[in-house]
Amino acid sequence: MSDSRPIALDAMGGDHAPHEIVAGAVHAVRERGLRVVLVGSPRVLYESLAELDATHEIPIVRAEEALAMDEGALASLRRPRSSIAIACHLLRRGDVSAVVSAGSTAGIVATGKLRLKTQQGVLRPAIAVALPTLPHPTLLLDAGANAEVKPEVLVQFGHLGAAYAELAYGIDAPRVGLLTIGSEAEKGSKVVRRAHELLEAAPGLHFVGNVEGYDLLTGKADVITTDGFTGNVALKTMEGAVRYAFDELRQTIGGSPLARLGAFMQRTRLRELSRRLDAEAHGGAVLLGLNGTVVIAHGSSKAKGISAACRLAADLATAGLVAGIGERVQRPHRSR
Amino acid sequence: MSDSRPIALDAMGGDHAPHEIVAGAVHAVRERGLRVVLVGSPRVLYESLAELDATHEIPIVRAEEALAMDEGALASLRRPRSSIAIACHLLRRGDVSAVVSAGSTAGIVATGKLRLKTQQGVLRPAIAVALPTLPHPTLLLDAGANAEVKPEVLVQFGHLGAAYAELAYGIDAPRVGLLTIGSEAEKGSKVVRRAHELLEAAPGLHFVGNVEGYDLLTGKADVITTDGFTGNVALKTMEGAVRYAFDELRQTIGGSPLARLGAFMQRTRLRELSRRLDAEAHGGAVLLGLNGTVVIAHGSSKAKGISAACRLAADLATAGLVAGIGERVQRPHRSR
Numbered sequence: 001m002s003d004s005r006p007i008a009l010d011a012m013g014g015d016h017a018p019h020e021i022v023a024g025a026v027h028a029v030r031e032r033g034l035r036v037v038l039v040g041s042p043r044v045l046y047e048s049l050a051e052l053d054a055t056h057e058i059p060i061v062r063a064e065e066a067l068a069m070d071e072g073a074l075a076s077l078r079r080p081r082s083s084i085a086i087a088c089h090l091l092r093r094g095d096v097s098a099v100v101s102a103g104s105t106a107g108i109v110a111t112g113k114l115r116l117k118t119q120q121g122v123l124r125p126a127i128a129v130a131l132p133t134l135p136h137p138t139l140l141l142d143a144g145a146n147a148e149v150k151p152e153v154l155v156q157f158g159h160l161g162a163a164y165a166e167l168a169y170g171i172d173a174p175r176v177g178l179l180t181i182g183s184e185a186e187k188g189s190k191v192v193r194r195a196h197e198l199l200e201a202a203p204g205l206h207f208v209g210n211v212e213g214y215d216l217l218t219g220k221a222d223v224i225t226t227d228g229f230t231g232n233v234a235l236k237t238m239e240g241a242v243r244y245a246f247d248e249l250r251q252t253i254g255g256s257p258l259a260r261l262g263a264f265m266q267r268t269r270l271r272e273l274s275r276r277l278d279a280e281a282h283g284g285a286v287l288l289g290l291n292g293t294v295v296i297a298h299g300s301s302k303a304k305g306i307s308a309a310c311r312l313a314a315d316l317a318t319a320g321l322v323a324g325i326g327e328r329v330q331r332p333h334r335s336r
Numbered sequence: 337m338s339d340s341r342p343i344a345l346d347a348m349g350g351d352h353a354p355h356e357i358v359a360g361a362v363h364a365v366r367e368r369g370l371r372v373v374l375v376g377s378p379r380v381l382y383e384s385l386a387e388l389d390a391t392h393e394i395p396i397v398r399a400e401e402a403l404a405m406d407e408g409a410l411a412s413l414r415r416p417r418s419s420i421a422i423a424c425h426l427l428r429r430g431d432v433s434a435v436v437s438a439g440s441t442a443g444i445v446a447t448g449k450l451r452l453k454t455q456q457g458v459l460r461p462a463i464a465v466a467l468p469t470l471p472h473p474t475l476l477l478d479a480g481a482n483a484e485v486k487p488e489v490l491v492q493f494g495h496l497g498a499a500y501a502e503l504a505y506g507i508d509a510p511r512v513g514l515l516t517i518g519s520e521a522e523k524g525s526k527v528v529r530r531a532h533e534l535l536e537a538a539p540g541l542h543f544v545g546n547v548e549g550y551d552l553l554t555g556k557a558d559v560i561t562t563d564g565f566t567g568n569v570a571l572k573t574m575e576g577a578v579r580y581a582f583d584e585l586r587q588t589i590g591g592s593p594l595a596r597l598g599a600f601m602q603r604t605r606l607r608e609l610s611r612r613l614d615a616e617a618h619g620g621a622v623l624l625g626l627n628g629t630v631v632i633a634h635g636s637s638k639a640k641g642i643s644a645a646c647r648l649a650a651d652l653a654t655a656g657l658v659a660g661i662g663e664r665v666q667r668p669h670r671s672r
Contacts, residue, residue, distance in 0.1 A: 106518075144517055147525045181480055181568040182442075189483045189565050213572025217580040229525050230569055232517040233562075236549025237570045238577040244553040245581035 003317045004035070006059075007310050008096040011040035012066035012083040013103020015300045021102065022048035024306025025058050034310050037096060039063050039087045061086060067103055069299060073110035084108055088115035091292040098293035098313035102284075102301045108294065109145050109287060116290040119322065121329035123153045125289035127228070127296065128164055129235055133219040136169040140179075140216065140224045143285055144232035154178065154195035154225050158205050159328045160288040161223030167319040169222075177211035177221030179230060185210070191227070199225075204328070213237075284309045286316065288325060293317045339653045340371070342395075343646050344432040347376035348402035348419040349439020351636045357438065358384035360642025361394050368643060370650050373432060375399050375423045397422060403439055405635060409446035420444055424451035427628040434629035434649035438620075438637045444630065445481050445623060452626040455658065457665035459489050461625035463564070463632065464500055465571055469555040472505040476515075476552065476560045479621055480568035490514065490531035490561050494541050495664045496624040497559030503655040505558075513547035513557030515566060521546070527563070535561075540664070549573075620645045622652065624661060629653045 009025050011018045018040055025036045026049075038045050039061045049055045063083040067075050079085065087099045088111055101108050109125070118125055127145045130137035139161045146153070158176040165174035178196055180188035185196050187210060199207040211221050216238055226234070284297040284305070293316045297309035345361050347354045354376055361372045362385075374381050375397045385391045399419040403411050415421065423435045424447055437444050445461070454461055463481045466473035475497045482489070494512040501510035514532055516524035521532050523546065535543040547557050552574055562570070620633040620641070629652045633645035 147517065147523075147528075179569060181483065181565055181572075187483075192483075192565075213569045213574070214576035216573055217576055226569075229517055229528075230566055233515060233549045233566055234569050234573045236517075237552055237573045238549070240550035240553055241574045241577035242581045245578045246585065249582065249585055 003097040003314070005095065005097040005317075006035035006037045007313050007317075008037050008039055008061070008087040008090045008099045009306070009310065010083045010087045010099065010101035010103055011038040011045055011060075012063070013069075013101040013108070014297065014306075015069065015102075016302055017066075017102065018044055019048050019051075020302045021306055022054075022058075023052060023303035024301070024310070026052050026054045027303050027307035028310040029054075029057055032307060032311050034314050036310060037061055037090070039090070040066065040083045061090065063087075067107040067111075069104050071104055071107055073106050075104075076107055076111035076114055082107075082111070084111045085115055088112055088292070088294075091294075092116055097317035098295065100284075100295045100297060100306070100309045100313050102297035102299055102306060102309070104299070105144060105285075105296055108296050112287055112290050112292075112294050116292045116294070119289050119291055119326055119329070121326065122160070122289040123156050124149060125287055126157050126160055127231075127285045128161055128288050129231075129285045131216055131238070133217055135219075136165075136171065136222075138216065138219060138222060138224060139165055140226070140231055140235060141288065142226065142228035142231050143235050144228045145287070146228040148229065149191070149227045151191050151194035151198055154191070154227065155198045155202050155205070156329060157225040158199060158202070158207070158223060160325055161225060162205065163324040163328045164286065164288060164316075164321065165222045167321055167324050168316060171222050173206040174222035175206050175208040175220075176223045176225060177208050177215065179212070179224050179226035179234065180210045181212065183210050183212070195225075204331075284312065286312070286321075288321075291322065293321055339433040339650070341431065341433040341653075342371035342373045343649050343653075344373050344375055344397070344423040344426045344435045345642070345646060346419045346423045346435065346437035346439055347374040347381055348399070349405075349437045349444070350633065350642075351405060351438075352638055353402075353438065354380055355384050355387075356638045357642055358390075358394075359388060359639035360637070360646070362388050362390045363639050363643035364646040365390075365393055368647055370646050372646055373397055373426070375426070376402065376419045397426065399423075403443040403447075405440050407440055407443055409442045411440075412443055412447035412450055418443075418447070420447045421451055424448055424628070424630070427630075428452055433653035434631065436620075436631045436633060436642070436645045436649045438633035438635055438642060438645070440635070441480060441621075441632055444632050448623055448626050448628075448630045452628045452630070455625050455627055455662055455665070457662065458496070458625040459492050460485060461623055462493050462496055463567075463621045464497055464624050465567075465621045467552055467574070469553055472501075472507065472558075474552065474555060474558060474560060475501055476562070476567055476571060477624065478562065478564040478567050479571050480564045481623070482564040484565065485527070485563045487527050487530035487534055490527070490563065491534045491538050491541070492665060493561040494535060494538070494543070494559060496661055497561060498541065499660040499664045500622065500624060500652075500657065501558045503657055503660050504652060507558050509542040510558035511542050511544040511556075512559045512561060513544050513551065515548070515560050515562035515570065516546045517548065519546050519548070531561075540667075620648065622648070622657075624657075627658065629657055 126142035128141035462478035464477035
């Protein structure tokens with residue numbers, strides 16, 4: 001059963017806004033059969049749509065302001081009529097099923113909290129990112145919404161992530177790990193050590209113990225809970241390291257004509273791999289814990305990344321992510 | 337001018353102790369012209385030396401106890417006669433120029449602090465790790481000695497790392513970056529935001545601002561300061577991600593016989609690359625801020641890793657790392 005309401009797409013957020021965002025909307029509508037509403041400056045968006053011969057396919061909702069990519073949390077207060085604020089407003093009113101934006105993460109988080117409010121029972125919203133493990137992604141959260149959290153919040157992030165993993169990947173009783181610096185319970189900061197105790201005692205949560213940085217890409221846990229500072233550093237370190245390793249290896253192997261030819265013949269598989277490792281292809285990060293589904297696409301997203309983000313947003317809305325989280329956090333003591 | 341005293345090598349610490357440690361000592365002596373003293377059980381070590389026909393080349397200092405790899409900080413109190421404790425004792429007495437151990441990091445840190453004491457003026461010792469950037473490594477510290485630190489300590493880690501970078505790589509006024517989650521000064525946790533202010537005002541320190549996880553391998557800073565929790569997670573994330581990317585790429589490319597043949601012909605360059613990325617080849621992490629140079633080799637080190645660690649320890653001792661750090665932390669207000 002699919003949610004038939006459209007996705008509200010913030011057309012003014014992102015390094016390549018608005019043109020690539022509009023192109024992404026067109027792709028989502030034409031190739032994925034989704035319904036999308038563009039939020040932004042009508043004049044600008046109409047032009048972009050006209051270029052793609054799509055003025056009749058995608059409606060525009062007016063928002064004359066926008067948050068710049070370098071604007072943070074405070075800007076969301078200063079600009080109540082920004083494109084992301086209007087998109088959240090549409091979601092709040094029930095006109096759309098979810099919001100997608102490639103704008104400034106801090107701006108999206110602040111605007112989302114302000115306009116949509118935190119879900120009942122949720123202590124702190126968190127950003128969940130899907131890491132490219134197989135057979136299904138590992139969810140890392142928080143990837144940057146909260147630089148500092150209490151132990152209870154780390155436990156709840158486990159629940160938020162578990163709800164996501166259940167609904168998005170159909171995992172029964174997702175394995176939840178705590179990111180820290182050693183496998184023993186007594187390793188880590190005070191907050192993390194206390195969170196370990198609470199996680200061990202948490203009903204309805206399949207806690208598999210501490211995980212380390214090594215384990216982000218090994219699939220040892222389905223959900224990895226951490227504060228937004230550590231999670232953000234780890235995520236960016238991972239992205240940087242993968243890019244580095246690829247560049248180095250490509251340079252080394254690229255030196256041999258024979259290897260180059262071989263790699264050429266493996267193009268499809270190489271492309272598939274880089275697609276799997278590409279954050280964009282996953283559709284982006286999800287802001288969990290608000291009264292509505294908000295997908296944060298990568299700031300550098302082009303049309304296909306935006307389209308994938310719309311797909312993700314639609315799927316999560318259809319799966320009932322907000323309700324699923326509500327059930328988990330309001331009845332944490334149910335037994336499984 | 338070289339320090340002619342030998343290196344004390346903890347022969348009982350490490351996943352492959354004692355045999356690979358002894359083999360590493362023999363390599364260091366024969367191939368690198370270093371002087372090494374093995375610390376551990378004489379009976380066991382004599383046998384290992386005999387197998388390598390090296391009983392006359394390397395002296396043994398008796399230590400009948402050892403810390404197990406899974407033993408932490410407390411064990412160092414329980415075992416005052418452990419091999420690492422005796423090695424530190426030799427260093428304290430001035431019989432050796434430095435200590436090398438592949439044993440449990442927590443055990444080495446605790447024993448080192450207890451036996452060698454923290455250097456005058458140093459707030460907290462830190463573990464510095466050399467990341468494989470070019471043209472010279474980037475130093476990341478703290479990589480795990482302190483799960484929680486005050487802002488002042490993050491500033492001092494900058495000084496410890498800068499002293500290391502100056503002496504080991506000959507860098508003048510090393511660029512110091514602060515690891516956090518955004519380039520703006522106001523990003524990060526309370527501790528990190530305060531550290532940013534202090535670093536900006538710190539005399540004698542070339543602070544280049546915030547760096548993010550992406551920057552660990554880009555050479556944007558010569559020294560990256562962070563707490564031991566974040567540093568350890570980032571380091572292990574990096575190692576895991578590099579391994580992952582290599583495995584994935586190898587699998588993808590390995591599928592084509594032509595590519596395999598090409599890679600085969602590039603063997604030397606590939607080997608060189610994996611050597612550069614291999615933590616072992618760098619000789620390991622260095623525990624900075626004690627009254628004596630302590631090198632922590634990777635727990636999984638084999639002979640060549642141990643030999644490289646002995647080389648690093650000897651070089652740092654000769655360069656006068658302890659004195660260099662003392663100068664920096666006791667005269668932080670000198671102008672450069």
